[in-house]
Amino acid sequence: MNRGDASVPHKRRSRLWFGTGLAQFLKVELKDSPERRVAALRLFIVSLIIVLVGQTLHVPPLGAIALLICLSYDAYANTGQSLAFGMRQLGYIIVTTLISVFTLMLAGNDAWLLLPLSFIILAVALFHARLIAWPTGIALWYSVAVLYSPSTPDQGIYNALWNIPIIGILAIGSWTAVHLTIKPQDPRKQLKANIAEQLTAVEHILSARLADSGVKIHKRAISTLSSPGSFGKVLGLLANAELIHPAMHKRHDTYLALLLEIDGLRQMAIWLDQVLTAEYRAQPMNQEKLNVYLALQSACAALRQGVEESHDVSGQIDTLLVDDVLHNYSPATNPSLLTAVWRALQRIAGLMRDLHDPGASPDIKAIEAETDDNETAGWFPTWLGYEFWATHADSLQFGIKFSLGAILCTLIVESLGWPDINTAIPTCLVAAQTSLGADYRLSILRVSGAILGGLCAYFYVLVFQSQLDTIAGFALATAPIWALAAWISSGSERIAYMGRQLGFSFAMFVLHDFGQVTDLYLPRDRVIGILLGIAVMGILDYALWPRRSIVLARHHSVAALHTLAKFTTRLPDLSLMLKSTLPLRLSTEKDLAVAQDLVVHAILEPDARLPHKVNERTALSAVITGAGNLSGLLQIRRRYRLLSGQQFGNFPDELQQHSRAFDAALTSALENTALVLQGRQPESQTGVADIHALLKQSYTEHHRIDSLPADLAMEWELRFMLDQQIMELTEQLQQKAADSVSCRLKSGSPID
Structure with a gap:
């Protein structure tokens, strides 16, 4: 992306097509795959159901909106996701219908009351959608029912009452039914496959390590510790x-602990695979070390098999992971990374036993008890406090801005007496994205899809319509368009919205009424309405609380x-692993994933090609990537401390002081990096490297590392190497943060 962005001959096309040309973009985004065939087939069948019902029963124009809604949903959803999404959306449909009907009954004949009330309702709906990161369905459906015909409230009530049977039953119902019947994906099987895949990765690393001794160096297939959002998925x-x-819910905490342990095991194995040099790999292992690797590899293979076959293998793991084998290589007084891997496998085996045992795990009970003890429920609702609104001020501005755009478009449509351009109203709500760049990206896809759908509609009228007089002929002639819309909609988010708009534009034309279509102005007016909505929101979005992508990306990075x-x-002990690590892990992943997307969207903003903007995006991308890598290393370090056999309480006081000082220095360095990225003055801090040197010396003297056998000394080198990598990454983050801010200061732009 950055290469394309910085390339002078291709600046223009790289902004629109993610750093490539149009042909390359389409080649990637329209690529065939077995999973995409299934997803496109689902959307195609749902589209045909809606179209045929719409034509045979002559439902209101909401049929086209029902088609747009179904094309907008995740075609790859598993059965659990489909059911949850369908139930939730149906509930929102009912709520929207009630709000729409009561609003029209109360204020339908008074425009001075209807529009302000609608503004408040839309703002609240958008705020709620932004707050829970959910599609803006309530606001969109309300606008269609109420704002499409504000001068005729009776027609609005009629349309609102049709929301439930058409959108709720026809659209959401058919979408859910199709996903539950056409190659349904059991999420439990997908979860088991994911766990087995992670254990397989660890097993391959251990197997390759066994083959390293004087044989050959294997080709590594895994190169990253984690990717933003992976654990959340x-x-x-x-x-x-x-x-x-539902029976799985009773073991929810056990599953959480299991997933966290397996992810931590994978991270430790990948890091070990990355840092061992070729020379060290080629050295033959002594028998004690070989026995440890054999036991670890066999235990990992047994766990994977147990997951795949859904049976308890904890007894087999207890037989394989006998502590005497480990202590013959690494004494209990000598912490090691292999000990951490050994303990992680034992904990995974114990959690697997708990899943097959009706009794609850003592560790999980302790976690639950501690969580309950630390939680205090206040009687005062959170949303009534100042802190809540200060924290979510951006979401409040988001709701106000886009609801204002919808109301302005309603006034323009009514003042012009041109109801066929009322597509401007939902355009303002559909364009409600996370940032300016995301708004522009979606607007481009929306216009492109609308134009393409309009051209397909004209082609249908000129070539096929005069020759068709049956519903079967209509379905046969229009099927290629629905198939094309379904195929594009099943692609990535970089192109999917174009397919949705293609299908919607074509449906608005051919589902407008019974018989042959004679209103050839409909596609034209629809595109004009979309352009009007984009223009109104483009001006509002840029002038009123502009949410610049690069600024938001910086905030999430901070x-x-x-x-x-x-x-x-x-952490003082293992009982806090789940309670402490999981929230931090998810929070970090979420912020980094959002920041990554925002940096990509920033390329479309008006001043994106200025040199200082290009440099700022490059520096911020490096911060995001480095923070993701650092997150993995810090999690490995935390697990090493808890699982490697360290007896921190038995260490000399001086060593403990150096360790705590090093932790404090790392904390200060990261906090200062955040301050630098915000453009603020960092606080004074002690040199991290100097403190680490003292800590390393203390460890060396206490454990007599210089006199240890080569393998055990190497274990300590790995431990020090982990700290060294963390320090280097932290230093790089500080430098890249300073580079990002200096780019703005040189241009004279404010930090925010």
């Missing part, structure tokens, strides 16, 4: 599985750095 699978299989600073603390 796994937890999403767990939530979906619990909906379909939040991620603050969260990473909390990862540096030492």
Whole structure:
């Protein structure tokens, strides 16, 4: 992306097509795959159901909106996700219908009351959608029912009452039914496959390590510790599985602990695979070390098999992971990374036993008890406090701005007496995205899809319509358009919205009324309405509380750095692993994933090609990437401390003081990096490297590392190497943060 962005000959096309040309973009985004075929087939069947019902029963024009809604939903959803989404959307439909009807009954004949009341309702709906990161369905459906015909409230009530049967039953009902019948994906099977895949990755690393001794160096297939949002997706699978299989919910905390342990095991194995040099790999292992690797590899293979076959293998793991084998290589007094891997496998085996045992796990009970003890429920609602609104001021501005755009478009449409351009109203709500760049990206896709759908509609009228007089002929002639819309909609978010608009534009034309279409102005007016909505929101979005993509990306990066600073603390015992690590992990992933997307969207903003903007995006992208890598390393460090056999309480006081000082220095360094990225003056801090040197010397003297055998000395080198990588990454983050801010200062732009 950055290469394309900085390339002089291709600046213009790289902004629109993510750093490539149009042909390359379409080649990637329209690529065939087995999963995409299934997803496109689902959307195609749903489209045909809606179209045929709309034509045969002559439902109101909401049929086209029902088609747009179904094309907008995730075609790859598993059964749990489909059921949860369908139930939630149906509930929102009922709420929207009630609000719409009561609003029209109360204020339908008084425009001076209807428009302000609608403004408030839309703002609240958008605020709620932004707050829970959910599609803006309530606001969109309300606008269609109320604002499409504000001068005829009786017609509005009629349309609102049709929301439930058409959008709720026809659209959401058919979408859910199709997903539950056409190659349904059981989320529990997907979760098991994900767990087995992670264990397989660890197993391959251990197997390759066994083959390294004087044989050859294997080619590594895994190069990253984690990607932003990856662990959140796994937890999403767990939530979906619990909906379909309610018995799983009773073991929710056990599943959470299991997923966190397996993810931590994978991270430790990948890091070990990355840092061992070729020379060290080629050295032959002594028998004690070989036995440890054999036991670890066999235990990992057994766990994977147990997951795949859904049976308890904890007894087999207890037989394989006998502590005497480990202590023959690494004494209990000598912490090691292999000990951490060994303990992680034992904990995973114990959690697997708990899943197959009707009795609750003592560790999980302790976590639950501690969580309950630390939570205090206040009688005062959170949303009534100042802190809540200060924290969510951006979401409040978001709701006010886009609801204002919808009301302005309603006034323009009514003042012009041109109801066929009322597509401007939902355009303002559909364009409600996270940032200016995202708004522009969606607007481009919306216009492109609308134009393409209009051209397909004209082609249908000129070539096929005069030759068709049956519903079967209509379905046959229009099927290629629905198939094309379904195929594009099943692509990535970089192109999917174009497919949705293509299908919607074509449906608005051919589903407008019975018989042959004679109103050839409909596609033209629809595009004009979309352009009007985009123009209104473009002006409002840029002038009123502009949400610049790069600024929002910086804010999320700062939040991620603050969260990473909390990862540096030492946990007193394993019982706090789940309660402490999980929220930090999810928060960091979420902020970094959002920041990544925002940096991509920033390329479309008006001044994106200025040199200082290009440099700022490059520096901020490096901060996001570095923060993601640092997150993995800090999690490995935390697990090493808890699982490697360290007896921190038995260490000399001087060593403990150096360790705590090093933790404090890392925390201070990350907090200062966040301050620098905000453009603020960093606080004074002690040199991290100097403190680490003292800590390393203390460890060396206390454990007599210089006199240890080569393998055990190497274990300590790995431990020091982990700290060294964390320090280097932290220093790089500070430098890139300073570079990002200096780019803005040189241009004379304010930090925010």
